[in-house]
Amino acid sequence: MSSKTKSLRTPLGRVRGLGAAKEGVQHWWAQRLTALAIIPLGLWFVGGVLAHLGADQASVQAWLAGPCTGTLAILLLVALFYHSSLGLQVVVEDYCHTEWLKIASLVVIKFAAFFLATLSIISVLKMMFGG
């Protein structure tokens, strides 16, 4: 392709950032890494929730306020919300072909994931240190 239009940009400057994969490898790897973390942590947490079905607030707090359980819960929450937002991003990119709607959806997903992750992590910290 010979470029007939005059441009001040170098060929390198034009193609930079336009590769099909962009940040793909980092995204792919983080999706797998968080998945791997959720396998043991998620099974542990589901077991804990099953054991506390119908329990009162004090026993739920006693469960999550310990240094080990609290730490595991926070690690799980980080992995969960990261994994979920990466996954939902792919879904939006696959189905949403209107640029502004795609960007808007991604902003909503990322903000919601950050908000809910922060809310739930602060809640665990409060149970650990709130006394």
Place this chain on the structure above:
Amino acid sequence: MADATPAQRPRPLSPHLQIYKPQITSIMSILHRATGIALSVGLIVLAWWIAAAAGEAPYFDFVSAVLGSWIGVIALAGWSFCFFYHLLNGIRHLLWDAGWGFELPQVYASGRAVFVGAVVLTLAAIVIGATVW
């Protein structure tokens, strides 16, 4: 590449849902996506429950009552199945990423194992849950 620009050349069509017959493989693939989306919605409830656990006692009791209502129980059972299915099928994905299990018989066998495993684990969770509650 010299004469035909991408816009003029006919592009390959993706395997469209109304053209390809449903197969176990395609059903399982779309189920992984569907359960991933359902679980992401479930994370909202998870954050709500944890925040309530750290908050005022009456509000935690209210959240417990919502989750203990029949709608809540059905939703929790549904999320249990989504979790176990997505988890087991996710392991299947990770094994593929590691290069294992690409032969068609293995793909079908692991797919069946995921289905059976997810149903068994969900039923086990429901039985344990019903006993504890």
